[in-house]
Amino acid sequence: MRATRLYAPTLRETPAEAEVKSHQLMLRAGMIRKAAGGLYTYMPLAWRSLKKIMQIIREEMDAAGGQEIAMPIVQPSEIWKETGRWSVYGDEMFRVSDRHGREFCLGPTHEEMVTTLIRDEVRSYKQLPLMLYQIQNKYRDEIRPRFGLMRGREFIMKDLYSFDKDEEGMNESYKIMYDAYTRIFSRMGLEFRPVEADNGAIGGGHSHEFTVLAEAGESNIAYCTKCDYAASDEKAELTVIKATEEAMKELDKVSTPDAHTIELVAECLHLPLDKTIKAVAFQDDKDELILAFVRGDHDVNDVKVVNLFEDSIELHMATDESIIAAGGVPGFMSPIGLKEGTKVVVDATVMEMFNACAGANEKDKHYINVNPKRDFKDVIVADIRMIKEGDACPHCGAPVKMTRGIEAGQVFTLGTKYSQSLHATFLDENGKEKPLVMGCYGIGVSRTMAAAIEQNNDENGIIWPKAIAPFEVVIVPINAKNEDQLKIAEDIYEELKAKGVDVLLDDRKDRAGVKFKDADLIGYPLRITVGPKSVEEDSIELKIRRNGEMVNATKAEVAAKAVEMLENL
């Protein structure tokens, strides 16, 4: 490809609408343009990179036994009504109707579609296991699309669905996919971690998010410094911290005027935070009050609280009125002395505390010498705290570190949730009818590209990992009007093309500075510069984008040298 023919309009300035690096750089590098909120056109550079990402995914999916299909994006409402998700999905779903008033949606995912596809055809265990996948646009009508391709309303996704005859088979499929995902992200040259994730309402089984590590990420993950444990902060389990044993003193009430936050209480009573008990009041969707208690220096993990209850509930912060109605006093709440029947959840670590301080359910008063094991009645004890840096790894006990990441892929087991509601059954070895056991596995293709940029950039622009770069090499003749330079550049270009290298020749008649700036911005992994020295001294420069390392080669050896350098990138 020649730069004079390439449609990649670069921008010198950053468009005002772009907030995160990947969005800014993709706009500036001429990769994408916005059509409407959360909707983007992929221009040649972006599409080249996306095609490479998709190709890696295809190869690994096929190698793992997946078969590619293409299902409609427009889906009939009926199948969504069968599973109940037509109403559950809510405003997130793009809905359309045809001229007859029949309802459809633009697929946000394809569990319904794929399950109804196979339910009439797969009748026997002999046809299993089966893995079907597709790569196509998905639609979600996000409340607030933002961050460019990271959270768009239309995005490219690979989704694979596995069908097995039993749980054991499903777990095997899961393992195969987990390994395939590990290979995919490794091949793309990204720093990532498979983290244990919360799959809450979707159903039991396991789930891992493949998270690309980057500061701009939306998810917080905790990872162990010693073993390979990693989990999203919502999911991360925590071990109980035992306090040093003390003789239990008698419960006492003290005055703490205006100390309505835990910090003020600790200050007022000259206590360390880990000797205090903090309260958080939630209210579920039926307005029932749920009080949660954690140690003063800890935070409540509301996902864990939600998961304690059978029904899928939604939690909000409680209003003062409902706290008062339960016999509590906002700012001074305690598990002691609440109205009977009030739901109280206490973190397991709190139960191990001695002579701690908690609210007294009375204005400007706190209890001291609270001993939960002795003083708390009718409470639910569970792990409900949020992990933080330095906490012990649940697997090996070493301290964990926190980092941010971008969820690029997720694997999870579905079990029989969809096969049951959609009556997708088969006959097993004993002639018995059983629902298919499913798993589903997604990779956000366009988001992965954004994540790659988010993880690989500097002040000058993008630094592509070689495997997914739009071009592997750019050749820059300093002065394209100089025929000698251009000739050398053209020769190298042809030679590299013949060697199968993905190469761009920047034959534009612009000044060198312009071409260098663009090369850095677009982020080609390797740059070959042809200048006066190449003509006069047969010296051609090769420069690695990522670390700025430069070497010189003669014209005879430059192509081989380029290939060698690419191999080591």
Place this chain on the structure above:
RNA sequence: CGGGGCAUGGCUCAGUUUGGUAGAGCACCUGGCUUGGGACCAGGGGGUCGCAGGUUCGAAUCCUGCUGCUCCGACCA
């Protein structure tokens, strides 16, 4: 959903307070000059100032409504 901000040429923005024939830089076209890190000189093209109403002799500017974009906000009692 609540609250702010913005909308002027392809991009970044000024002009709006105080109404009087629309500007700059970058980008684009032509010519010249220049060529190892976003040059320079000269000339030129391009905007019904988001949309719809209203006030006025006159509206980018004032008023009303709408649309789009953008940021913030659920909270540790």
